[in-house]
Amino acid sequence: GENVEQHPSTLSVQEGDSAVIKCTYSDSASNYFPWYKQELGKGPQLIIDIRSNVGEKKDQRIAVTLNKTAKHFSLHITETQPEDSAVYFCAAMGRVVNKYIFGTGTRLKVLA
Amino acid sequence: DAGITQSPRHKVTETGTPVTLRCHQTENHRYMYWYRQDPEHGLRLIHYSYGVKDTDKGEVSDGYSVSRSKTEDFLLTLESATSSQTSVYFCAISESGHLTFGSGTRLTVV
Numbered sequence: 001g002e003n004v005e006q007h008p009s010t011l012s013v014q015e016g017d018s019a020v021i022k023c024t025y026s027d028s029a030s031n032y033f034p035w036y037k038q039e040l041g042k043g044p045q046l047i048i049d050i051r052s053n054v055g056e057k058k059d060q061r062i063a064v065t066l067n068k069t070a071k072h073f074s075l076h077i078t079e080t081q082p083e084d085s086a087v088y089f090c091a092a093m094g095r096v097v098n099k100y101i102f103g104t105g106t107r108l109k110v111l112a
Numbered sequence: 113d114a115g116i117t118q119s120p121r122h123k124v125t126e127t128g129t130p131v132t133l134r135c136h137q138t139e140n141h142r143y144m145y146w147y148r149q150d151p152e153h154g155l156r157l158i159h160y161s162y163g164v165k166d167t168d169k170g171e172v173s174d175g176y177s178v179s180r181s182k183t184e185d186f187l188l189t190l191e192s193a194t195s196s197q198t199s200v201y202f203c204a205i206s207e208s209g210h211l212t213f214g215s216g217t218r219l220t221v222v
Contacts, residue, residue, distance in 0.1 A: 035115075036211075041215055043202055043204075049210060100145075101157070103154055
């Protein structure tokens with residue numbers, strides 16, 4: 001079945017450094033890849049997304065890259081700040097429109 | 113933001129009892145979803161709905177049923193709760209091409 005793998009499961013970085021989270025998807029028909037941030041006690045919130053016709057997208061300190069050939073996409077956070085500490089999820093929308101499969105999450109800790 | 117309300121926010125129930133979780137939205141969105149979140153598995157889709165009385169199974173549907181008799185309400189029922197169903201349950205709607213999540217229901221089955 002459809003699957004999304006996410007790595008690493010935990011990531012600690014010093015404040016100001018960059019963080020990279022990687023995901024791989026199995027369904028070659030996937031065409032939409034959102035990233036979500038979940039703070040403690042809350043539901044996940046969309047932070048950035050990318051569609052399959054685009055290779056990279058940036059929004060201030062965050063960016064997402066997509067390699068369709070290799071079927072992987074990555075989240076890049078630059079100049080990390082303590083408030084970036086959270087759990088991050090990648091997801092892919094596959095053959096079934098509006099059906100999303102999530103990765104297992106990455107717990108990011110930004111050390112002051 | 114779509115108004116998504118999940119109820120209850122917390123529940124403790126005994127093994128073998130039926131439990132129903134409710135998701136209510138205020139903006140008439142067609143697609144609604146139920147996910148469960150567990151530390152080792154992340155977010156997994158239980159069931160989703162693409163309209164009134166139109167539902168389909170997700171990755172982990174065994175032991176769960178859903179109903180959508182009105183656009184605004186999507187109910188998740190654990191037919192006979194088991195300890196393996198202890199989890200945080202999130203409802204979501206599809207809005208402008210992406211998911212918007214509710215605040216979650218923490219369910220403990222003892």
